[in-house]
Amino acid sequence: xxxxxxxxxxxxxxxxxxxxxxxxxxxxxxxxxxxxxxxxxxxxxxxxxxxxxxxxxxxxxxxxxxxxxxxxxxxxxxxxxxxxxxxxxxxxxxxxxxxxxxxxxxxxxxxxxxxxxxxxxxxxxxxxxxxxxxxxxxxxxxxxxxxxxxxxxxxxxxxxxxxxxxxxxxxxxxxxxxxxxxxxxxxxxxxxxxxxxxxxxxxxxxxxxxxxxxxxxxxxxxxxxxxxxxxxxxxxxxxxxxxxxxxxxxxxxxxxxxxxxxxxxxxxxxxxxxxxxxxxxxxxxxxxxxxxxxxxxxxxxxxxxxxxxxxxxxxxxxxxxxxxxxxxxxxxxxxxxxxxx
Ligand code: PEP
Ligand code: MN
Numbered sequence: 001x002x003x004x005x006x007x008x009x010x011x012x013x014x015x016x017x018x019x020x021x022x023x024x025x026x027x028x029x030x031x032x033x034x035x036x037x038x039x040x041x042x043x044x045x046x047x048x049x050x051x052x053x054x055x056x057x058x059x060x061x062x063x064x065x066x067x068x069x070x071x072x073x074x075x076x077x078x079x080x081x082x083x084x085x086x087x088x089x090x091x092x093x094x095x096x097x098x099x100x101x102x103x104x105x106x107x108x109x110x111x112x113x114x115x116x117x118x119x120x121x122x123x124x125x126x127x128x129x130x131x132x133x134x135x136x137x138x139x140x141x142x143x144x145x146x147x148x149x150x151x152x153x154x155x156x157x158x159x160x161x162x163x164x165x166x167x168x169x170x171x172x173x174x175x176x177x178x179x180x181x182x183x184x185x186x187x188x189x190x191x192x193x194x195x196x197x198x199x200x201x202x203x204x205x206x207x208x209x210x211x212x213x214x215x216x217x218x219x220x221x222x223x224x225x226x227x228x229x230x231x232x233x234x235x236x237x238x239x240x241x242x243x244x245x246x247x248x249x250x251x252x253x254x255x256x257x258x259x260x261x262x263x264x265x266x267x268x269x270x271x272x273x274x275x276x277x278x279x280x281x282x283x284x285x286x287x288x289x290x291x292x293x294x295x296x297x298x299x300x301x302x303x304x305x306x307x308x309x310x311x312x313x314x315x316x317x318x319x320x321x322x323x324x325x326x327x328x329x330x331x332x333x334x335x336x337x338x339x340x341x
Contacts, residue, residue: 251279
């Protein structure tokens with residue numbers, strides 16, 4: 001038993017009674033009020049619930065039926081919530097008909113560089129500014145990010161352009177400072193299974209961009225989303241950013257089939273990051289178009305005014321004028337699949 005579907009006219013008292021009973025058995029209740037009916041997601045190890053106990057819940061006043069979810073992810077599953085989740089961020093909605101493009105440099109390098117890039121990508125049609133202040137670098141000797149200084153610069157770019165800020169968290173100890181400056185908190189691929197970090201971001205209500213781990217399966221990605229949602233934060237955007245395969249010609253292999261599969265298994269919005277998938281700027285545009293055709297709700301694209309001087313990921317960053325051309329081309333693809341951009 002994982003989901004309790006309530007009758008359309010269940011009273012608040014009956015709901016309270018069901019929740020109390022769940023809590024007395026050591027479970028938490030995640031109440032989701034839909035337009036037609038309310039469902040309760042049962043949080044905890046539901047495999048311990050016997051058939052008899054499950055039947056006892058079925059006969060409680062206000063309960064229409066109890067439902068077992070076969071997948072190990074529950075709150076993230078479409079079975080739990082059939083309708084698409086939309087996430088409101090400022091004046092934007094992710095997961096609706098309108099597609100969103102989050103663009104900006106890999107790392108925040110300085111005030112004027114970032115603000116200029118932000119202006120350029122906004123003019124081209126991007127709706128979010130991205131940039132890392134805490135960078136997960138393979139080598140400890142390379143640029144690690146500007147830390148809080150970088151976040152302040154992002155906040156200034158938001159001030160000047162109106163674009164919400166997307167930036168990565170690497171350490172639960174930075175949560176307070178991230179909450180101060182970020183509009184969307186990114187969990188990077190390397191931290192997709194950092195369970196303490198997932199629980200931390202789950203206990204606040206900031207939207208989360210959850211990147212697929214370098215070698216993570218779809219199930220593992222959805223279980224990571226479940227960690228966040230189990231703490232009460234349902235604002236999770238799933239991100240396909242390429243996975244490790246035997247192929248070394250590209251930085252990673254963009255698993256585009258993950259997009260329709262995630263949309264089938266989950267109600268959460270799906271974003272594709274072609275930049276980190278391909279690792280070379282000239283392959284970004286075709287994969288960005290393909291991602292929209294595959295059903296992505298949003299894209300994340302790295303843009304730098306001087307890629308050759310970028311402190312990280314310059315080789316995969318588009319120059320602003322190339323980004324502008326791409327945005328124009330994306331409009332046509334979006335229209336072809338019934339979306340706008
Ligand atoms: C990034 O967005 O710059 C980044 C580090 O991404 P990923 O975690 O997907 O490698
Ligand atoms: Mn990067």
